[in-house]
Amino acid sequence: GAGVSQSPRYKVAKRGQDVALRCDPISGHVSLFWYQQALGQGPEFLTYFQNEAQLDKSGLPSDRFFAERPEGSVSTLKIQRTQQEDSAVYLCASSLGPGLGTEAFFGQGTRLTVV
């Protein structure tokens, strides 16, 4: 594809609802990152995939957050029992190499609002 694509662009969830956010990386990109960006803040690392392997999930804030990339391409970030503090923009990025020194391309993000 032309770039990293995320869907939906906007999601409003009622508190306690489960949500799933999708990321379509650039075809052939090995590395995939998920970030959480609160209003007026920098992106905060959530998790990293190399192909289908989730090599780092140290940034996931709680066990309500789960990410997968089963076939090494499309990735889904799932948040269970959403809470108001989960409201943020969730950014996905992919890069060609395994992570070392190659440009990370970002998607437009999914803006999640929990009401």
Added chain:
Amino acid sequence: GENVEQHPSTLSVQEGDSAVIKCTYSDSASNYFPWYKQELGKRPQLIIDIRSNVGEKKDQRIAVTLNKTAKHFSLHITETQPEDSAVYFCAALSSGAGSYQLTFGKGTKLSVIP
């Protein structure tokens, strides 16, 4: 883990002046330092990057310098234009145990006054 500090948080300059944004990092093993520009409501976009074996890199009006000993790197924008107004983020790439983390600073909101 890596920690990236970025200053200033806001910066206003007159059109045509220069702007400088500074970042420090904590992990001496970090070896790749990109800078991203994010306009309101849009995705972060890479504007320039530098690797740890290089001290300075320039691309037209934008330059980045890296001091590995002091663990700091800076973005320099010369001849600023109104379209340079945006939030700028520095980042540092660290690796360990087969994984990679790109850690971002908190951002600098640059306003270029016509």
